[in-house]
Amino acid sequence: MSTPDASEAPGSSSLPAGQTTTRDDAVDRILDAAYELFSRRGIRAVGVDQLIERSGVAKATFYRHFPSKDDLVLAFLALRDQIWTVDLIISDARNRGNTPEEQLLAIFDVFGDWFQREDFEACSFINVLLEMGREHPLGKASIGYLARIRGHIQELAEEAGLERTEEFARSWHILMKGSIISATEGDVLASKRAQQMASWLIEQHRGPERPVTA
Amino acid sequence: MSTPDASEAPGSSSLPAGQTTTRDDAVDRILDAAYELFSRRGIRAVGVDQLIERSGVAKATFYRHFPSKDDLVLAFLALRDQIWTVDLIISDARNRGNTPEEQLLAIFDVFGDWFQREDFEACSFINVLLEMGREHPLGKASIGYLARIRGHIQELAEEAGLERTEEFARSWHILMKGSIISATEGDVLASKRAQQMASWLIEQHRGPERPVTA
DNA sequence: GGTCTGACAGACCGGTCTGTCTGGTTGCTC
DNA sequence: GAGCAACCAGACAGACCGGTCTGTCAGACC
The missing domain is CATH 1.10.10.60 (Homeodomain-like)
Structure with a gap:
């Protein structure tokens, strides 16, 4: 590493x-x-x-x-963004799906595998945000990295030709974060539940003229 | 209490x-x-x-x-369950809606008001769970109180005559928790986004013979 | 009046926290 | 060989942590 x-x-x-x-x-x-x-x-x-x-x-x-310790935490957050967000989640999801829509939904397949690891450690950005508070510099940095995750989602949504991609990404992110908390509680099927709701969300953001063809 | x-x-x-x-x-x-x-x-x-x-x-x-301090934290969690879960969220949502389905959706109206308070403090059960870890006694207690919240949701779902109420409540809870995290990040409209997805979830859990009458 | 209970005030304990500083060592450069 | 930069080891400072303990006082009960 x-x-x-x-x-x-x-x-x-x-x-x-x-x-x-x-x-x-x-x-x-x-x-x-x-x-x-x-x-x-x-x-x-x-x-x-x-x-x-x-x-x-x-x-x-x-x-x-x-x-200072906080400086190290900032470096850790940057590292986490690379190792977890980019390498582990987004890249993996992109590899798993053929179309942008499939790649979006594959995020929750990646989550499904991740949730089942016994060393599942949840999302550090959420953890740090809640632990330090949103006013703390580390909380603010975490909010920034969470926004970067939404940026990846929005990017995929645009590749998929969806509408209102910014709102789409925000709703999608709600599903991601909610499922992570549920997995922390012990619900390993949370990824499947979120994926189902995510598919409805995609439907609602498809263009009206666009057919439902696969 | x-x-x-x-x-x-x-x-x-x-x-x-x-x-x-x-x-x-x-x-x-x-x-x-x-x-x-x-x-x-x-x-x-x-x-x-x-x-x-x-x-x-x-x-x-x-x-x-x-x-010990942990004993006080346990008492705090029990108090939070009464003041926040029961009195502030569930009771308020029940009062705002006429039908069980309306009462369910009203949860996110309550969230909308709650998110806008400048002293918005997120969900203590999630906070404690993530701060202490799921193996810690306080984390386990928090998981229990989160399950109680799901119990309230499932109860409302049964009153609404929905199907597969346990899975419904788990999916619904994902929306609640995800929107809380998003609100902590600063997205005050997270309640609306979650409410939209929640309405789709209700549709999918209605009985097949049941008409879509209002 | 004597006793008991529970509250208040605060010193004190061992331990841990972040952060500073000294001292000795290694290895490269001039 | 001298200088230097970066390393390791660890003592140390000052604050804070959870928790214990001593002592004083007010009211209730016998």
């Missing part, structure tokens, strides 16, 4: 990249530990000492790269 | 005694403070010292009535 692009901001000073043995190594280990711990246990429940121990890094090294 | 309305400004406790009703007074003040603080800021963000100060109670008194 190396970081392809997100983050890397703090360490890239004016060194001409002559050495990479321990250059980004510490940052990567910190981010790996952060991803593992934050996504599973939340923000406040994970202390800096745990992150230090898990990543095998000195405390000074930690604070050199991330001046 | 001992607090019927949970009003009672917290500052009116410095009276020079003189009354015998100090019996449950301390408990009520603690619960009032807990409701105010827990519902707005979460569990871990509220310390015992804050609860002590807000309720104007001695620490020993606090721990006499609630042997």
